[in-house]
Amino acid sequence: MEIGIVGGGVNGLCCAWQLAKLGHRVSVYERGKLMRATSCASSKLLHGGLRYLENGELRLVRESLRERDAWLRRAPHLTEALRLRMPLYRQGRRGRFTVGAGLFIYDRLAGRSLLPGAVWLDAAQMLAEDPGLDGDGLLGGYEFSDGRMDDYALGVWVAEQARTEGVEMFEDVEVLRLDTAGIIETTAGVVRVDRVLNVAGPWAGRLLERSGVDSPYRLDLVRGSHLLLNQACRQAYLLEVPGERRIFFVLPWKGQTLLGTTEVRQGLDDAIACSDAERDYLLAAYKRYFPNQEATIAGRFAGVRPLISSAADPSRATREYAVHRTGQLISVFGGKWTTALALAEQVAARL
Template identity: 45%
Template sequence: MKVAVVGAGINGVMSAWSLARRGHAVDLFERNDPISATSSASTKLLHGGLRYLETGHVSLVREGLSERAWWIAQAPQIAHPIELLLPVARGRGRPVWMIRIGLLAYDLLAGRRGLHRHRWEGRERVLERMPGLRSDALRGAFSFWDGQMDDAALGRWALQRACDAGVTLHTHNEVLQVGEDGSLHTAVPAGGRAAPSPLRYDAICNVAGPWAQRLLESSGLRSRHVLRLVRGSHLLVEGELACGLLVQAPSDDRVVFILPYLGRILIGTTEVEQALDAPIECSESERDYLLEVWNATFERRLEARDVRETFAGARPLIAEPGDPSANTREHAIERHGRVVSVFGGKWTTSRVLGEQVADEVERQR
């Protein structure tokens, strides 16, 4: 089949790769550079998502844990295990029994594909390993393992595999409209040649991430799903850490990651409603929130001037009422004639998503 994939974020790349491996002729359209939007603005974790257990998303966590192992096995030079400490302080945060049950479930769900089992480390040992941690109310920390990646580099690695499998990439070429009949209008004729307008495909995969619904709307197609965009911002500061930390924000108990990342320290992330047309960037209040989390965790105080870089991305979540932290991270696939659209998804599980997109495309044969 001749298939177009719209959007070269990780989900579009993995969908294109999966389709090409199955022998389809794939054109991948990206209006900017590949892996330049949400997929390079993540927290850089390949994980099941310990916190999603709190909201009962068990199958999502199991899938993420299995995929975490796949990425680390495929590209160990850019994806590796990382130890995380989850400090426990007297009179603050979630109760110890709750964290223990969560970590036990996390280990069990990883099964044979797990990295290392969680363990408890006493106060002295934690302070030895993580000098400068505020010790006032510290009781100790749970240690557990996840995966860490350079998301931009790993995305490019996957794109290279997709191109090797035969995918034709068209960058800086926005798809303006798609039709249920397989018609596709681009801003620039594909391949720079004069092309009949519109282009015709047996199937079109709309994997435009936060912009998937926008593409359907501009094509006059109504979707069952509504995307809710939630911005997550990160800070990069100078410094080194022996391992990562998962801490609970003092103001609202949300979990925030403090991670060693490419010779710096990454602090993130926030969850703030995002309008599609507004710039996707870290606001001053998000920066201050993340600095407050750091300052509650470490003796060394950080100020705004210590922040070397910020970056932000918009999570495309399938809209549910209430707190964005509790909103599902599951994805959904919807079909309009020859157009297959993807809503939501996680970086870690993008390979599974790509396979499901290819299954859906082949269903119409």
Template identity: 40%
Template sequence: MKREQALDGLRAAGMAQPFDVLVIGGGIAGAGVALEAARAGARVALVEARDFASGTSSRSSKLVHGGLRYLAQGQFGLTRQSLRERNALLRDAAGLVAPLRFLLPVREGDKNGRALLGLGLLAYDVLARSRSRVWLGLEALLQRSPWLGRSGLRGGWSYLDAQTDDARLVLRALAEARSHGALTLNHLAVESLSRGEQGQVSGALLRDAISGERLAVAARCVINATGAWADGLRQQQGLSPRLRPLRGSHLLLPAWALPVSEAVAFAHPDDGRPVFALPWLGATLVGTTDLDHRESLDREPGISRAEFDYLLRALQHQFPSLDLGEQQVLSTWSGVRPVLASGQDLAPSEETREHFIAEEAGLITVTGGKLTTFRASALQALRLASRRVPALAMLTALDGPSTAPVFAAATLATRRRLLQDRRLGAALAQRWLDLYGEQALALQALVDERGAAELQPLGPPAPSRPVWGELRHACRSEAVEHLDDLLLRRSRLGLLMPEGAAELLPRLRLLCAEELHWSDSRWALEAQRYQDCIRRCYGVPPEDRT
């Protein structure tokens, strides 16, 4: 559905009956709520002030996991729920969510030695209801990760978790929600909440960031799924803040600079915090930090020089022979986690990652959780909403986890049609099925229309690489309004290629003129805006950035 059609849907709703559910926030939490509500038969609209997944949901560590360190903090319920949801995503979003094996090197004198880590992994396996832990002796470990420093190395544990492309996970959930009739609009901000009887929230006044138009939308239930920004809407209700925004920053290096075929997790030499290096989309992702984010949430976050040096120092200590330095860093990013504040004097890493779900003056807020548990938190929020939305009544009978598939699988006919298309090859056909599901047929139709040039691969070599046609498809069908929407979230090429994929800009100029009807002046503005964004928030920070 095109943007103007979706806006027409909102306008028409304003003159007819209210929506059942208005979701505010287009990250993974909001996308999950919209999907489950629409699948249950509710009339749903979702609005996002910026771009879909532009907050924390495109800036995470890309892990779909139970959280081994949460288990160490005694959060057994959260770990059990996360492992259950991880397994469901591995089953129902195979390819988009992929298994990832972790290595935990053990060195002489480590605080967490072989026995203690083994005990934790035993509990992890019990909660996951499957065994994945394996002890590797020194030589076996070095065969798996030959670049590890040998000093004091005794061997290591191996266990299984999973990873994803977080932004594409959000986009897939939104696409599924639309297939069930939901309206989803980005760059549409809430100016104020509306109140009905007894002061209960009954809708919102929205402002279109593209045209400046204001729209009043009524809804039986309004759900605040704005992540780290959730307290902003809550404070409109006169409620006290509940969140402690914490920043997590990351580095991305070329695979040739830091070659890892599995994730390697280890303690930082300075403070013992866990750090990891893992393969992601043909590059190597390194993370993460965990510190209070004291800047305005209205300003796009970027890595500080102290965080950058902290992560680089961890790599240099763990992989001393690789001579890693800032000149090898492709990109960086920072995300602000919506962590529930305990009110205690805890270090950032000690705060719980449990989600916060509450109804306050008619506004339901869902925030504070993990990428992995988005469906579980969505269902819990919608059970609260069911008191006002009859279409959601069926969810109240669902006391435990959902047994429905997270995403609908592509039909057998669609799978056969793509996998038998010799132009695509098996790897690309499977990539499209994994990322787009039934909508993969639209990309095949695009190749029929435009020819083999749409199959040109982009980005670093990887088992599954994006192709040019995916960018064209995004421009046509995935609500691209700005260049960063296209290069940082519809694709991840702005992270994976040097200088934010600057080498693609001349050809992208033609694509955006064809598909988005951008004039030369519009392109100049977009290119400058994008390059400024890359420099401020995704590049190597200058020495003086605090």
């Protein structure tokens, strides 16, 4: 079967790799460069999504944890296990029982994981290993496992695997329209294939609208911004934003400290960049936990998450993905970095 894929992000590339391994002839069309949009602007984590448990998304968390471990085994040269800590304070929104129960479920959903489970650390232990952490009101905290990756390099590696299987990649070729009969109209000409996969991430919905194709799903576009601080990070943390239930990460990244992320609604025609308000928001949250640390900004970046529209508050919106078929056209809505290959398996099942 001849398949044309619209979108050269990680989900599109994983679909191409999976389908080529099944014997299909696959071509990928990317309007810019492979892996240069949303897929390279993540928090650099391979994770199950601990906070998704609060939304009751057990299926997604289980799948994400399975896929987290699979990436660690599949590409050990570009991934590694990471121990994160979640300190708990007297004034925090979540107590020890709530977090402990969540991590117990998290570890159970991971099954026979290659990573160690969560453990409790008292305040003295946490401060002894990271004296920069604020000790005022600190009760202790949990340490748990997830994974870390170089998102761009890992995505490029996936593209290399796909090319090895015979996938053709066309960069700087924008898809203008497509239809349910297998026609793809691009800036380089018109292509007819047996199946069209619309895996354009944040732009998937707009492409359908421009093509006059109806869909039962709508995307909620949410910008996630990050800061890079020009200093080493002693320990990876999952932290509550002061005064909120939202969480953010403090992570070691290539000798610097990575802070993220925000959740701000984004228009496709607006610049995708970390705003000054987001910068101030992340810095204020960081300084609450590390009041004596320098916070010199070395850089900032942002990406757009294509979430399925499901809640007024972006932080409560589902992180699930959906695959919808109309005729010879299959469209993907949503999708996480960690579950990209699991999504590709779902797409293959719809062919």
